[in-house]
Amino acid sequence: MGRMLTTRDVPQRTRKRLAWLDALRGLAALTVVFEHTLEPLLPEAQLPVKAAFDPGWYGVTVFFLVSGYIVPASLERRASLRAFWISRFFRLYPLFGVAAAAMALLTLLGWDDPHIWWKSRLVSLVMGHLTMLQNLLYMPNLLNILWTLSYEMGFYLLLTAMFTLGINRKSVTSALGFTAAALLGAGALPVTLLSAGGSSRMLTVTLAVTTLMTAGLAAAIRGSGAVRQVGAIVIGLTVLTLLAVNQSYPGPWQGLLILATMFAGTVLYRAEQRELSWKQAGWVTLVPLAGIWLTRDDFGTQIATGAAWLTFAAGLALRRQKMPRVLTWLGLVSYSVYLLHPLLLESVEWFWPEPLAVPLNLRMAALACVVALLLGLSALTWRFVEAPAQRLAKRLTSAGARPDRREATNLV
Template identity: 70%
Template sequence: MPKNPGAEPPAGRRMAWLDALRGIAATAVVLEHAFKFLLPEAKAPVRAVFESGWYGVTVFFLVSGFIVPASLERRGSVRAFWISRFFRLYPLFGVCVAGVVLLVAAGWDGLHIWWGSRTVSLAVGHLTMLQNLLYVPNLVNVLWTLSYEMAFYLLVTAMFTLGVHRRSTAGSLAFTVAAVLGAGTLPVTLLSAGGPGRMLTVVLLIVTLAGLGLAAVIAGSGRVRRAGAILIGVVVLGLLAVNQTYPAPGQGLLILATMFAGTALYRAEQGQIPWKRALWVVLVPPAGLWLAHGDLGQQIATAAAWITFATGMALRHRRVPRVPAWLGLISYSIYLLHPLLLEGVERFWPDPLAVPLALRLPALAGVMALLLGLSTLTWRFVESPALRLGRRLISAGSQPAVAAHRDR
């Protein structure tokens, strides 16, 4: 997922290595999806030895785990954290949705049939970005990762409120064990499977409970805040345990293990916990390899993602080249917008194998150039202004609290 959708751009050169990793990850995801539309003859052979899409999202999850909790703890305010998350995620998400609407209106794309019979469920699921954990079909294929990002943010919020946020290593290992033990045994879509009425009931109930928990954490105090945090944890863990569809219960739980592993490495790097405690997260990638048994491409991608992140950490004090850092800056746009451009390619070349390779390769380069240009524009005119607005709202909200503190 993207400039780890949800995290603000790290301040200063000290975190530029994370931008470089995002840039690499975003490019890998685009190439994975480009095979279908422009190089279908290469898709199966390449995926058999290396799933670049899985590689990319695994790097993204590690980066999110490393930096997102730091954003919350640096401010020490759940309210500020969620304001920053909203203005990081939703403005560009709105652009992506608008792009889908335009493609549908032009007849270039179609919507899942459930949009006609389960409109409220699908709309609410997407508005919360938990759609992939609510059995709601994704409006755009890449949106599934945002559901795991959102689950992570909610769990991080609950842990921070309960004062257990530094137990990242324990959290990572707990999810790893749950992933290994639950693979093939946990129920799939236990809650949401069924007719439209059941789905709507589950979606509204889950959203209401999570919303009440978050409101209690943000606006409550004492026991109310703790009760809200516990409610958030129960809801999210319940969804992860019994209501996943893709990539599968075991892999979904391992995604959370991966993100908390990133957090543990951040804490060790900051001196908050000993390295010998953080390094227990080396058990996470072997679990990923085991869950992907029989799929060599995914196994190699998992190992490569961890090696990439470890290499980035080892070189974090080196100067980062401008191109990968720039790609990381616009990676959220790259991630959300590239499926829309590729849908346009399919409109003109529905059977790419009928088109000479000599034309398809330049077309791929052209799509990449157009994507980078468009992403640069959305960063400048959508993402960056939204982030500035979020920071102003956070600052405005903190001023009365500062003034009240001074008056005491």
């Protein structure tokens, strides 16, 4: 299976340098898959496992730390918002479209029962998913795991605003600011303040957010001087508003802490690159401590939070060591693994709506088949969807490889 990926698809020097991040992604993907296999295949283990250790929260926390570490570096290395957004678009959307189409097919076949809002609020939900901000617009996710992409997108948008305003290196301040907001807002921030109240209101908010984001990005990328700054401010204020008062899951303070986690990953990158001292970077230990404090009634989540941070710290410490090939390969295809596994599990649930009535040995055999099929499909989607899309992104950005003089000043 690994032989399907060639040196043409992935530059070896880059893969070697980032192998530890791939290994972390691979481990995170496996734990998220494990979390989601419990309900359809091992429901008797779900509550005991999550009470002791929440594998899903562990996995997404590792993913968020990895994104925080590498994504800002990608933007600053290119010094071009245009190149950054072309890269992000072709990294996320092609496979996102494949997964959405597959989910729509399962729905047409009757294997899944979509949320009723897909019939009554179709335009809003389609627009929300196209922006990838659906979770911050109080919308049911087409696939249950898509909620994390809303926070990824929110992070990209905030990075864009900060880069344009020349404050992109304020990573410690950002991490601690979001942590403080999470602590102060826990239990106090309103939920779905903007989008709740009927289909017309949701559509109005969705149209407004889409317009603001489109105009803001256009101004930040193509504008000059004050126009760029206004665009950045519009983007930043819109995202911060959605984060603070318009999310229902996992909750306002949790969403804010997710952003704190990603900015903490950026701080660790800056310390590793000697842009900051490790003493300065040490302030971000307050982020997991805050998370553990805020989930003090949920032991499994506390352990998962601590374990995710320790895992990332171990990966950082071992970054120059050779990583297990199986984990680096899993990291390479981790986005495919992440998006495709719910589709296979939806099929399992359709065949076995009452898993406890099925003998355990058959369920374990089904689990092995699901994992094998998932890895095979992920290899195929990497080769025929993800890798070609990323090569296309490189071709589109190569002509503008030199940073725009206005943007390059933000690297100072």
